[in-house]
Amino acid sequence: MTKRSQSVTMADVGARAGVTARTVSNVLSSNAPVKPETRERVLRAVDELGYRMNNSARGLRTGRTGTIALAIPNIGIEYFAELARLIMDEAARHDWAVVLQQTGARRRTEIDILSGARREHTDGLIFQPHALGPGDERYLAGNDRLVILGDRIFNGPVDHVVMKNVESARTATEYLIDRGRRRIAAIGASSQEHVVSAASLRLRGYQEALRAAGLEIASERVMVVDEWFMADGAAAMNRLLDQPHPPDAVFCFNDSMAIGALHAIASRGQRAPDDVAVIGFDNIPAAQYTNPSLTTVEPGTAQVAKYAVDALAARVSGSHEPPREIFTAYSLVVRRSA
């Protein structure tokens, strides 16, 4: 209609409806009282002119953008896709749009995101770090309105939504032990053992279970990987099966690697769980549809999403309560692979 669809402003709408821009604003945003028939006329004018609110202007004035950022390592990992989906659903209930940022698990990118370099002035940030951890608290500075996901990794004053990584990993490993497995491998350890990460916590749970059962903790059965993709899981499984005494069970630190492991097992003509039992972590939707279907740890992903968004909402609306650490409930989902 108009030459530049951008250029319709509240003043234009007001002119058409016979009121000022301020009244248009009152109709569209404010809770100030407006006479019903005026409201009617304004809304009609909005419609006729195809008016769209200019969010930059509103954002400049109010300091709110209506957008939050979600920073995750890689949306190609199904768990993060699922997490993103759930978080976006929650965010929608707060009328937030979500800007997605992939960190690629790179330290540099994670720092950039925290320091705001890549952050497009959002109202808040939900952040699942991978490369950053304890000792990096300084990068949190200036980030009120921040929620950290996934692991308990910062000592700094910031809200965390965390899984019971150690406990749930121990539960998964105990399950394998209870089913009579004795040579239990782990896939997904990190090359930097000292860092507190999902990898090191799940590894600890695994080790605790073995130790409690009096089983040997064989270092050659702990597979270190670069990343947590299916390809990494498959490669690690192949290396395990090449060993002189291959394992009779393997605990993968996420479902993607478990899917890779299942594939490697089948490719070599072996069978899960008969030859090797496989257990995963995350309970992604696909875990139900692998062959055999995947036994895995349900870490409370939906809770993570809900708690994270709610915690952020509280910060955004000005809460100054001391940062909380919220734990999600986990459970073991038993299917066919173990």
Add this chain to the structure above:
Amino acid sequence: MTKRSQSVTMADVGARAGVTARTVSNVLSSNAPVKPETRERVLRAVDELGYRMNNSARGLRTGRTGTIALAIPNIGIEYFAELARLIMDEAARHDWAVVLQQTGARRRTEIDILSGARREHTDGLIFQPHALGPGDERYLAGNDRLVILGDRIFNGPVDHVVMKNVESARTATEYLIDRGRRRIAAIGASSQEHVVSAASLRLRGYQEALRAAGLEIASERVMVVDEWFMADGAAAMNRLLDQPHPPDAVFCFNDSMAIGALHAIASRGQRAPDDVAVIGFDNIPAAQYTNPSLTTVEPGTAQVAKYAVDALAARVSGSHEPPREIFTAYSLVVRRSA
């Protein structure tokens, strides 16, 4: 440091560096000449004060937000997760942030997104419609800076990046015929046949191949589904296997459904490809790691992402060339399942 981290402005930085806000702007954004040592001082001040550009203000002035929207049905479908990943990578090269919107494949939501109700004043929109199609051109009005993905569905004046759905589906079906299969089913048809959609185009390719080979097109072998999730594929496959004369092959309109189908087959103690050959569509990363690995159509996803972002970039920088329709290259990726 400051009470409200938001409040550091270019003027503040300038004051500290002994210049005006305009010069700070020149250093940070403009290509106007600035003396090296001034630049130095300004950058130092930026650092010391922890200054972050206010994107709302800039957006208000320039009319650019530095953000584009990507609207897809559901990021829980792996193909869309992969597509989103690739598009975000491309967008990053244009210094764009990406706001993700899920339509849920709902018509109402798709209309809302096009009409801007849920659109947070972005610089442009990449949109994969599902429920909208030909006849809905009116909803495109006022959307310059729009790229439509996935299928050739609008006659309106808008850029499309489209797959060769009919041809590639025909190729996939022909492959099954060449391998000696005769009772070939299809999973993924839509209940609204008349709408031009991925579903109807892939169905057409399937039918063309059967017809060309002189094979019967049995309507009971064309499975209609609600959505394209793994669960839908599994359910459809189970219905097929319950038939008196079950198929010896099945062409699934996406990989997620194919994964569901593979699972259904294995759950009933049957084997792919021996009993039933399975072929998918999309070549998602997981297709490589199913058991058996999945033969599928590679539709040129990376090209979709690149072309879409480039086309959008052209529009944003003011191109008024007639809208283009860009086709991606497809190929058949042969693995074990067929």
Add this chain to the structure above:
DNA sequence: CCATCTGGTTTCATCGATGAACTATCGGGC
């Protein structure tokens, strides 16, 4: 009859960065 209140609307300044236009300084070139 004046003071007070309340619903409904307007006026005005403002958020922070940037486009446009302008000033100041410094070398040349003739």
Add this chain to the structure above:
DNA sequence: GCCCGATAGTTCATCGATGAAACCAGATGG
């Protein structure tokens, strides 16, 4: 010595919505 052009900065208005406060009925109450 004067003009010109280039370089380095400045000033000022402006983008569009909204907070604050004023304004203006008309109703209520003493």
